[in-house]
Amino acid sequence: MKRIKMIIEYDGSNYHGFQIQKNAHTVQAELEERIYELTGEGISISAAGRTDSGVHALGQVIAFDTVSTIPPAKWKFALNSLLPADIKVLKSCEVKKKFHPRFNAQKKRYSYFIYRSGSGQTFLKKYSFCTTEELDIGAMRKGCKIIEGRKNFQSFCASGSSAKSYDRFVSMCSLKEQGPFLVIDIEADGFLYHMVRIIVGTLLEVGRKNYSPMHIQEIIDACDRALAGPTALPNGLFLVKVFYPEDI
Amino acid sequence: MKRIKMIIEYDGSNYHGFQIQKNAHTVQAELEERIYELTGEGISISAAGRTDSGVHALGQVIAFDTVSTIPPAKWKFALNSLLPADIKVLKSCEVKKKFHPRFNAQKKRYSYFIYRSGSGQTFLKKYSFCTTEELDIGAMRKGCKIIEGRKNFQSFCASGSSAKSYDRFVSMCSLKEQGPFLVIDIEADGFLYHMVRIIVGTLLEVGRKNYSPMHIQEIIDACDRALAGPTALPNGLFLVKVFYPEDI
Numbered sequence: 001m002k003r004i005k006m007i008i009e010y011d012g013s014n015y016h017g018f019q020i021q022k023n024a025h026t027v028q029a030e031l032e033e034r035i036y037e038l039t040g041e042g043i044s045i046s047a048a049g050r051t052d053s054g055v056h057a058l059g060q061v062i063a064f065d066t067v068s069t070i071p072p073a074k075w076k077f078a079l080n081s082l083l084p085a086d087i088k089v090l091k092s093c094e095v096k097k098k099f100h101p102r103f104n105a106q107k108k109r110y111s112y113f114i115y116r117s118g119s120g121q122t123f124l125k126k127y128s129f130c131t132t133e134e135l136d137i138g139a140m141r142k143g144c145k146i147i148e149g150r151k152n153f154q155s156f157c158a159s160g161s162s163a164k165s166y167d168r169f170v171s172m173c174s175l176k177e178q179g180p181f182l183v184i185d186i187e188a189d190g191f192l193y194h195m196v197r198i199i200v201g202t203l204l205e206v207g208r209k210n211y212s213p214m215h216i217q218e219i220i221d222a223c224d225r226a227l228a229g230p231t232a233l234p235n236g237l238f239l240v241k242v243f244y245p246e247d248i
Numbered sequence: 249m250k251r252i253k254m255i256i257e258y259d260g261s262n263y264h265g266f267q268i269q270k271n272a273h274t275v276q277a278e279l280e281e282r283i284y285e286l287t288g289e290g291i292s293i294s295a296a297g298r299t300d301s302g303v304h305a306l307g308q309v310i311a312f313d314t315v316s317t318i319p320p321a322k323w324k325f326a327l328n329s330l331l332p333a334d335i336k337v338l339k340s341c342e343v344k345k346k347f348h349p350r351f352n353a354q355k356k357r358y359s360y361f362i363y364r365s366g367s368g369q370t371f372l373k374k375y376s377f378c379t380t381e382e383l384d385i386g387a388m389r390k391g392c393k394i395i396e397g398r399k400n401f402q403s404f405c406a407s408g409s410s411a412k413s414y415d416r417f418v419s420m421c422s423l424k425e426q427g428p429f430l431v432i433d434i435e436a437d438g439f440l441y442h443m444v445r446i447i448v449g450t451l452l453e454v455g456r457k458n459y460s461p462m463h464i465q466e467i468i469d470a471c472d473r474a475l476a477g478p479t480a481l482p483n484g485l486f487l488v489k490v491f492y493p494e495d496i
Binding site: 009010011056058059085086087088090118119120121122123125127178179 | 306375
């Protein structure tokens with residue numbers, strides 16, 4: 001029995017999120033079906049992040065046990081030959097038996113893309129929030145700084161979450177301009193349900209001058225989802241990278 | 249009777265090119281059907297460039313005659329409400345009766361995108377040629393300079409062309425690096441059948457050091473398609489902009 005770790009990327013546009021569920025096509029179901037086709041094993045995959053419907057991944061990490069004799073580094077090619085065009089294995093290797101992609105993760109990085117040109121939206125609307133409205137970048141940057149740190153993020157957690165604690169450590173929240181894109185990068189040791197999308201929706205309200213960056217501190221202090229901005233659309237969100245300790 | 253000019257963008261992935269043909273779905277057919285739905289008129293569209301199957305447009309120009317009372321600037325909104333997500337009108341206005349998008353064009357700009365990262369291809373393979381091979385950028389730039397000017401481009405014209413003359417004036421052929429992309433921009437007063445894709449395929453052979461940039465002059469002088477490189481894949485190609493005299 002070997003434990004295989006894979007880094008995968010996928011276009012989430014045509015999936016009902018990552019996690020397996022009844023009567024809906026998900027990335028996990030697609031992966032497990034293709035592995036069954038390859039080895040005949042009915043395996044169950046663990047993943048670093050359960051991305052929502054329409055959310056994409058450039059560096060999702062998954063792991064599973066197998067008795068197959070396929071060499072670990074060859075899994076990438078074997079599985080890519082069966083996977084549809086919107087899911088791709090970037091790397092495969094063997095890991096320790098105890099490795100769990102979510103529980104062992106030190107932090108994860110998500111990036112949210114905002115596209116600000118009137119031209120080219122036909123190509124980018126599945127992969128970004130497209131808007132030509134004026135946004136106060138300086139104010140949004142101030143808002144990002146207030147998000148950073150270890151705090152209670154209950155105001156940025158959608159209802160229906162089963163989280164036991166709302167404390168999370170956001171080690172980075174930054175905004176960069178890349179040509180016609182605004183990119184919001186967020187790194188944390190863990191994320192609450194819809195946390196990145198509510199943070200982005202709140203930063204957009206700051207960009208629109210609907211409230212000041214300082215108001216974000218009041219939102220955090222209130223521990224009340226109703227005070228934060230709307231949940232940003234899923235299609236601009238990418239799970240970019242998962243970080244692990246070096247000895248895993 | 250009014251003559252309407254439109255600037256449109258489209259994702260060519262799901263179309264058999266621009267121009268109308270039997271038993272195949274094309275961008276022109278889609279536009280003409282939606283205009284029929286809107287006004288009941290069986291109009292026929294003229295376009296600046298007849299893009300091939302899989303080729304995209306950021307600034308295709310079309311024109312047609314209509315007796316509809318829709319104000320010219322409102323055509324954009326009326327048609328966008330009926331068009332599928334992969335075709336979008338960026339601008340609509342009235343033009344002189346004699347305006348023809350192809351015959352009046354002074355020059356057109358095409359851009360070809362080459363994506364050079366192993367990560368992210370899932371999102372970009374419909375919109376770029378994805379390759380991680382090493383390319384000699386300096387040699388490709390030298391090759392670009394040899395392409396520029398007024399010359400006989402028969403070596404860069406696919407067979408089956410009905411062109412009367414192979415003389416074209418390439419006013420710009422340049423290569424720029426934009427993050428993980430190489431972008432080849434080509435402007436000319438007209439393009440032969442597959443001309444941009446054969447130029448790109450030839451420049452890629454120079455980048456691979458399969459021949460020197462100077463060999464491009466020999467290819468031009470030979471007036472023989474067999475000597476140039478292979479035709480690059482259509483999906484990296486975009487019709488970016490069409491230029492007209494100011495008084496049109």
